[in-house]
Amino acid sequence: MSDQLTLHNTLTGREEIFVPLRAGECSFYTCGPTVYDFTHIGNFRSFLAADLLRRWLESPLCARTAPDRKPEAHAFGQGGYRVRHVMNITDVGHMTDDSAADGAGEDKMEAARKRLAEAKKAGTLPPGVDVDPSDPLGVADYYRAAFVEDARTLSLKVVLDADRDPALLPRATDHIRHMLALILELIERHHAYVDPAGVVYFDTQSFPDYGRLSGNTLEKIRSGAGGRVAATVQASKKHPADFMLWKHDPTHLMRWDPMRVFADAGDAERAELCRKHALKEGYPGWHIECSAMARAILDHDEIDLHSGGEDNIFPHHECEIAQSRCATGKQHFARYWFHPRFLMVNAEKMSKSKGTFFTVRDLLGKGFSPAAIRLELIKTHYRSNANFTEQGLKDSMRMVARWRAFRAKAESIASNDASDPQVEERFARALNDDLNISGALGIINAWINDTPSPTRADGAILDRFDGVLGVLACADEGAPAQSSDGPSDAEIDALLRQRAEARKAKNFAESDRIRDQLAAMNIVITDGPNGATWSRKAAL
RNA sequence: GGCCGAGUACCCAAGUGGACCAAGGGAACGGAUUGCAAAUCCGUCAUUCGCGGGUUCGAAUCCCGCCUCGGCCUCCA
Numbered sequence: 001m002s003d004q005l006t007l008h009n010t011l012t013g014r015e016e017i018f019v020p021l022r023a024g025e026c027s028f029y030t031c032g033p034t035v036y037d038f039t040h041i042g043n044f045r046s047f048l049a050a051d052l053l054r055r056w057l058e059s060p061l062c063a064r065t066a067p068d069r070k071p072e073a074h075a076f077g078q079g080g081y082r083v084r085h086v087m088n089i090t091d092v093g094h095m096t097d098d099s100a101a102d103g104a105g106e107d108k109m110e111a112a113r114k115r116l117a118e119a120k121k122a123g124t125l126p127p128g129v130d131v132d133p134s135d136p137l138g139v140a141d142y143y144r145a146a147f148v149e150d151a152r153t154l155s156l157k158v159v160l161d162a163d164r165d166p167a168l169l170p171r172a173t174d175h176i177r178h179m180l181a182l183i184l185e186l187i188e189r190h191h192a193y194v195d196p197a198g199v200v201y202f203d204t205q206s207f208p209d210y211g212r213l214s215g216n217t218l219e220k221i222r223s224g225a226g227g228r229v230a231a232t233v234q235a236s237k238k239h240p241a242d243f244m245l246w247k248h249d250p251t252h253l254m255r256w257d258p259m260r261v262f263a264d265a266g267d268a269e270r271a272e273l274c275r276k277h278a279l280k281e282g283y284p285g286w287h288i289e290c291s292a293m294a295r296a297i298l299d300h301d302e303i304d305l306h307s308g309g310e311d312n313i314f315p316h317h318e319c320e321i322a323q324s325r326c327a328t329g330k331q332h333f334a335r336y337w338f339h340p341r342f343l344m345v346n347a348e349k350m351s352k353s354k355g356t357f358f359t360v361r362d363l364l365g366k367g368f369s370p371a372a373i374r375l376e377l378i379k380t381h382y383r384s385n386a387n388f389t390e391q392g393l394k395d396s397m398r399m400v401a402r403w404r405a406f407r408a409k410a411e412s413i414a415s416n417d418a419s420d421p422q423v424e425e426r427f428a429r430a431l432n433d434d435l436n437i438s439g440a441l442g443i444i445n446a447w448i449n450d451t452p453s454p455t456r457a458d459g460a461i462l463d464r465f466d467g468v469l470g471v472l473a474c475a476d477e478g479a480p481a482q483s484s485d486g487p488s489d490a491e492i493d494a495l496l497r498q499r500a501e502a503r504k505a506k507n508f509a510e511s512d513r514i515r516d517q518l519a520a521m522n523i524v525i526t527d528g529p530n531g532a533t534w535s536r537k538a539a540l
Numbered sequence: 541g542g543c544c545g546a547g548u549a550c551c552c553a554a555g556u557g558g559a560c561c562a563a564g565g566g567a568a569c570g571g572a573u574u575g576c577a578a579a580u581c582c583g584u585c586a587u588u589c590g591c592g593g594g595u596u597c598g599a600a601u602c603c604c605g606c607c608u609c610g611g612c613c614u615c616c617a
Contacts, residue, residue: 309616312617316614
């Protein structure tokens with residue numbers, strides 16, 4: 001428990017008090033999805049953890065908790081940090097098999113193209129979708145649009161914000177020039193070199209801190225090289241850990257000519273540098289985009305927060321740090337590194353063959369609400385392996401229903417007196433403790449139990465909690481239309497009228513028959529003093 | 541093999557040295573309510589924290605060993 005926000009920082013392996021570089025502001029970069037396929041719930045758990053952190057930073061409750069920071073908190077307006085949060089979309093065609101780190105294996109975009117082409121031929125593309133599988137950018141856009149739709153369903157704020165400011169959701173392919181500029185800078189500063197085949201490598205030995213994030217050392221990496229990287233490739237590197245920044249490849253699916261990139265932008269100076277260093281047509285390595293975009297869009301050499309799945313720690317984020325710090329000369333790239341752990345499904349690693357790579361649309365199709373999906377994916381501490389199950393999803397649905405009922409009841413008592421003035425502070429202390437979400441949920445539920453007659457002020461408190469959790473805010477109508485095979489509202493209402501007649505006549509056999517009939521269609525009816533109401537139940 | 545993280549009730553999960561003979565949610569069970577249900581409300585539900593040692597007046601919490609699960613060690617959120 002802490003009066004101030006503490007976060008576990010992967011860089012130091014410790015929990016640290018969060019102090020941003022610029023008072024009241026926070027720059028935050030999240031490694032976003034690759035768009036070669038649908039984004040699954042494991043990806044979303046990681047993005048939602050970042051979203052929760054971002055919402056907490058922005059919450060008035062966050063800054064309000066520390067007594068010694070109250071005057072400063074007022075300077076933030078309503079409290080909370082002004083967060084600039086960027087999440088990238090990786091749409092450059094990288095290799096399925098980077099073991100030859102520089103170009104063996106099938107291109108992932110190529111694989112996606114084939115998959116889509118087959119789906120189109122088989123007529124299994126969703127209705128209304130028109131995608132040209134021969135166009136890699138079109139394929140990327142198709143999956144990007146699907147991602148944005150799912151992210152919106154789950155109220156991922158960075159995606160919602162991108163409606164207003166598209167720069168917050170940058171595509172890698174829109175920033176090739178920034179990547180090349182960074183690569184040139186690294187070459188000029190002797191942190192990168194070009195091999196005879198035109199591959200640009202980062203020189204890891206030029207950066208003594210390489211390995212600090214992951215606890216690796218160059219020695220360990222060298223000894224652990226274990227034959228996974230082809231000997232011919234290794235031969236052209238100065239050190240096995242050196243990684244690719246740019247690959248010359250005139251046959252690649254997505255490729256750019258560095259000189260033309262700068263010439264088209266009117267940057268003759270850099271075009272000349274490309275000639276000088278023999279940068280030729282090809283594509284960027286898979287670490288450089290984040291370094292380039294974070295710097296270009298967040299507009300600072302050092303940022304506050306950087307998040308990504310735990311698998312990104314090495315090598316991806318290690319390499320980002322190396323590139324960025326060598327280019328900027330700063331002590332840090334990001335000051336705090338935030339790494340949510342993997343999501344398991346049914347106590348096992350998610351697996352394609354077991355069919356456990358669920359997407360958000362899969363779950364919506366089963367009748368689960370966006371609010372329940374969001375709650376289920378955020379309710380386990382971000383540094384634990386969460387276990388995703390349908391049972392858990394049902395549990396979450398029940399919790400959402402209780403909150404909704406509380407919220408509805410709170411409308412009826414017009415009082416400005418909160419039933420428990422301390423509850424917000426308890427909630428804040430839990431979240432300040434490295435985002436202790438389970439503790440925070442426990443506090444909300446206990447408070448709801450202890451508050452049988454909530455006032456309007458209590459409703460406002462729940463709204464403030466939900467501003468952080470983003471659960472009730474997930475509008476159910478944000479979901480794609482429910483499967484169309486259910487009965488229409490009019491049909492249901494007609495059956496309910498019949499049942500009301502039967503009950504009036506004490507014909508309970510007929511009344512129960514109608515209730516069973518509706519239940520079979522996943523319609524749950526609730527009898528109350530003012531007649532019956534109904535709701536659609538998740539089909540499990 | 542190296543480096544990390546985790547193991548708390550039927551399930552999910554908080555708690556990291558005394559206020560814990562362990563929050564909260566779900567399930568289950570008993571009761572109220574209901575024509576019967578659903579929903580709601582009331583109550584019950586871990587003398588115990590993966591296993592074995594140790595430190596301490598005191599341990600789920602610290603130390604040692606073991607077992608199991610997960611991540612990384614150039615695809616992966």
